Amino acid sequence: MFSEQFNHPLIQKTVSQSLLVSKDAVEQCIRKSTFSSQDLPYLLSPHAESSLEILAKKSLALTRQRFGNTMQLFIPMYLSNECFNTCTYCGFSLEYKYKRKTLTKAEIKHEASLLAKKGFKHILLLTGESPKHVSTPYLKEAISIITPYFSSIGIEVQPLEQSDYQTLIQAGADKLTLYQETYHKESYLKYHTYGLKRNFNNRLDAVEKGAKAGFYNINIGSLLGLYDWRYEAFAMAEHLDYLTKKYWKAKYSISFPRIQEMIGTFHEPYPISDKHLTQLIIAFRLAYPDLGITLSTREPKSLRDNLAPLGITTMSAESSTSPAGYSAGNYEEQFQTNDNRSLDSIISMLKSKNLDPVIKDWDMSLMPN
Numbered sequence: 422m423f424s425e426q427f428n429h430p431l432i433q434k435t436v437s438q439s440l441l442v443s444k445d446a447v448e449q450c451i452r453k454s455t456f457s458s459q460d461l462p463y464l465l466s467p468h469a470e471s472s473l474e475i476l477a478k479k480s481l482a483l484t485r486q487r488f489g490n491t492m493q494l495f496i497p498m499y500l501s502n503e504c505f506n507t508c509t510y511c512g513f514s515l516e517y518k519y520k521r522k523t524l525t526k527a528e529i530k531h532e533a534s535l536l537a538k539k540g541f542k543h544i545l546l547l548t549g550e551s552p553k554h555v556s557t558p559y560l561k562e563a564i565s566i567i568t569p570y571f572s573s574i575g576i577e578v579q580p581l582e583q584s585d586y587q588t589l590i591q592a593g594a595d596k597l598t599l600y601q602e603t604y605h606k607e608s609y610l611k612y613h614t615y616g617l618k619r620n621f622n623n624r625l626d627a628v629e630k631g632a633k634a635g636f637y638n639i640n641i642g643s644l645l646g647l648y649d650w651r652y653e654a655f656a657m658a659e660h661l662d663y664l665t666k667k668y669w670k671a672k673y674s675i676s677f678p679r680i681q682e683m684i685g686t687f688h689e690p691y692p693i694s695d696k697h698l699t700q701l702i703i704a705f706r707l708a709y710p711d712l713g714i715t716l717s718t719r720e721p722k723s724l725r726d727n728l729a730p731l732g733i734t735t736m737s738a739e740s741s742t743s744p745a746g747y748s749a750g751n752y753e754e755q756f757q758t759n760d761n762r763s764l765d766s767i768i769s770m771l772k773s774k775n776l777d778p779v780i781k782d783w784d785m786s787l788m789p790n
C-alpha cells in the first residue's frame with residue numbers, strides 16, 4: 422500500500438532542492454515545450470514566480486489542447502454534519518456543541534430534486550465522519566435515492582474499506598474524493614486531535630482501496646494552510662505518481678482547497694497566497710497534462726474568474742456546506758464559501774471567457790459492467 426512507501430525524507434529533500442534551484446535552471450526548464458513531474462521542483466521554485474505569466478500562457482494552451490474549452494460544473498450536497506473526530510480547522514469538529522443533523526430519506530430526495538431542478542447533473546455527496554450516522558448502508562441508500570436525478574455521483578466521506586467502496590459503486594457512485602488534509606504526519610497529528618481520523622496511514626491508503634474497488638474517477642488533495650504548500654505539492658505528486666502507475670485505468674483529478682472561516686477560531690499556520698496557489702495550479706497542469714483540476718467556491722469570485730482558464734477543468738457552483746443547505750435547513754456549515762453566484766451567473770462568466778460550461782459529460786451507463 423502507499424503508506425508503506427510514502428517517503429517523508431525524500432519529499433523534504435525535494436522541497437529543499439526546489440528552494441535552491443538557480444534562476445538559470447528555472448529559465449532552462451521554462452523554455453521546454455513539454456513537462457513532467459520531474460520538472461515540479463523547478464516549476465514550484467521561488468525563481469519560477471517571476472515567470473508566472475509565461476507559464477500561465479503555456480498552462481492555458483495545454484489545458485485547451487487536452488480538454489478543449491470545457492469546464493465541468495458540479496454541486497456539493499451535505500448529508501450530515503455529525504462527526505466523531507476533532508479536527509481543529511473544521512466547523513463539524515466534535516468539540517462544537519450545536520444541534521447536529523443527518524438527512525432522512527425524504528429530505529435527501531427533496532434536496533436532490535431541488536438541485537436537479539437547478540440544472541445540475543453532477544453531484545458530490547459529503548458527510549462528516551460518523552460511522553454511526555453515515556454508515557455504508559446509509560450512504561448506499563442515499564446514493565440509490567438520488568441516482569434517478571444525476572448522471573454522476575461523487576462521494577466525499579470517511580475512509581472506507583474496499584468492500585464498502587464496492588457497495589457504493591454498485592449503488593451508483595462513480596467518483597471518489599478523499600483529501601489527506603496534510604501529508605506531513607507530525608502536523609496531521611497536531612490538527613487531528615481525537616477520533617479515528619488520527620490514523621494517518623489509514624487515510625493515506627483509503628484512496629488506493631477506492632481504486633482497487635473500481636472507482637473510475639478519483640480526486641485527491643491537501644487542505645492548504647496546515648503545512649508548507651511545497652511539501653504538500655511534492656507529496657501529492659508522489660501520491661499521484663503511485664496511483665497512476667498502479668491503477669492506470671482510473672481518471673485522476675486534484676484539488677487545492679484552502680482553509681476558510683468556520684464556527685471556531687483557527688488560524689492556519691502556513692497560509693498560502695493567491696500567487697502561490699496560482700503557481701501550484703499551473704505547475705500541476707504542466708507536469709500532468711491530463712489531470713483534472715478542481716476549483717471550489719472556497720475561493721472568491723474574482724480569483725475563480727481569473728484562474729478558470731489557466732488549468733481548471735471542474736468548478737463547483739451555488740455551494741452550501743451544511744446539511745439541507747439548499748432547503749433553508751439552517752444547520753451549522755462546515756466552512757464559509759466565498760463565491761455565492763448562481764449557476765446561471767457562473768455559466769455566463771465562463772462563456773464570457775470562451776469556455777463551454779458542461780453540466781453533464783459522464784453517464785453511469787458508460788461504466789463497464
Ligand code: SF4
Nearest residue numbers: 504508511513514549
Ligand atoms: S474535517 Fe471531516 S473528520 Fe474532521 S471534523 Fe470536519 S467533517 Fe469531521
